[in-house]
Amino acid sequence: QLQLQESGPGLVKPSETLSLTCTVSGGSISSNIYQWGWIRQPPGKGLEWIGSIYHSGSTYYNPSLKSRVTISVDTSKNHFSLKLSSVTAADTAVYYCARHSTVFPFDYWGQGTLVTVSS
Amino acid sequence: SSELTQDPAVSVALGQTVRITCQGDSLRSYYANWYQQKPGQAPILVIYGKNNRPSGIPDRFSGSSSGNTGSLTITGAQAEDEADYYCNSRDSSGDHPWVFGGGTKLTVL
Numbered sequence: 001q002l003q004l005q006e007s008g009p010g011l012v013k014p015s016e017t018l019s020l021t022c023t024v025s026g027g028s029i030s031s032n033i034y035q036w037g038w039i040r041q042p043p044g045k046g047l048e049w050i051g052s053i054y055h056s057g058s059t060y061y062n063p064s065l066k067s068r069v070t071i072s073v074d075t076s077k078n079h080f081s082l083k084l085s086s087v088t089a090a091d092t093a094v095y096y097c098a099r100h101s102t103v104f105p106f107d108y109w110g111q112g113t114l115v116t117v118s119s
Numbered sequence: 120s121s122e123l124t125q126d127p128a129v130s131v132a133l134g135q136t137v138r139i140t141c142q143g144d145s146l147r148s149y150y151a152n153w154y155q156q157k158p159g160q161a162p163i164l165v166i167y168g169k170n171n172r173p174s175g176i177p178d179r180f181s182g183s184s185s186g187n188t189g190s191l192t193i194t195g196a197q198a199e200d201e202a203d204y205y206c207n208s209r210d211s212s213g214d215h216p217w218v219f220g221g222g223t224k225l226t227v228l
Contacts, residue, residue, distance in 0.1 A: 037217070047154075047162065047205050049217040060214045096161055100217075105152035105207060107173060109161040 002027040004097050004110035012091075012117050018084040022097030022110055029078045030055045034101050038071060038082045040093040041112070048093075052100065053080055087117045123151070123206055123220035130226040131196045139191045139223045141206030149208040151189025153182060156203045156222075165204075166191055193225075201227040 008020035022036070029036060037052035051061035053071045061069050065084070073080040084091060094114050098106040123143040131137035141151045150169055154162035164173050166182035179194045189208070193200055206220040 039219075046222040047207075047219040049207075049219060052217070060216060062216055103168075105164060105167050105217075106154070106162070107164050107167075109163075112161050 002099065002108045004099065004108055006095060006097050006110045006113040008113065008115070010114060010116060012087055012115060013119050014088055014117055015086055018082070018087050018091060018095075018115055018117070020082045020095055020097075020113065020115070021079050022081070023077075023079040024099075025078070029073065029080065030075045034099050036073065036080045037098050037100055037106065039096045039098060039106070039109075040091075041096070042090075042093040050082065050084075050095075089117050091115070092117045123208065123218055125204075125206060125220040125223045127221070128224045128226070130228055131193070132228050133198060134195055136192065136194045137196055137225065139193075139204050139206075139225065141189045141191075141220045142187055143208070143218070143220075144187055145208050145211045145218060146184065146187050146189050148211040150184055151182065151191075151206040151208050153180075153189075153191045154205045154207065155200075156205065162205060196225075196227050198227050201225055 003025045005023045012018045035052045038050040051071045053059045068085045070083040094112040096112045097110045099108040100106045153166040155165050156162040165176050165180050170182040181192045183190045203222045205222045209215045210218045
């Protein structure tokens, strides 16, 4: 059974960089079929796709966040990572990682991790 | 980028049928996918593509599409179906990123 698990600091100061890692178990991140994405959900609000990455390292991002987002992959560790720079309180959210493909949408999700931006 | 619009809230009597809709230009090119999210939990995919259910999703959940509107229908709603429902699809512009609707809170009366 595929499992995804987010990890990283739960508190980040304004203007700093948010960094999270998603570790994949029960399957290989190097699959040619699947892509790996980040989605976030501010408290009490809806879902927002942040960006996705192929195992090759090719990425594509939400245009509204593109200038601040970097997603990378480490196939040797079977994990991928998110960096979001210059954070503000508006970036406070539960951050999810998830698997998807070009054809199939987000079918496996991590449990999510709350990141609060506050001094 | 495109947007997907959902009604904020819908209610249904126990055992009745309810339709949750999602509107957006991208749905003229792509099917809507649907997710169920209960409080404190990650979303679960319930319908994808034309009308496909992942393993373990009850057959009372179905999907349909017409023009720029995608719909999720629950036939014979159960108490456990009370949740937030989100649609999503590829965006038909640019690099074809993903977009989500704002979500619909379903109350089962």
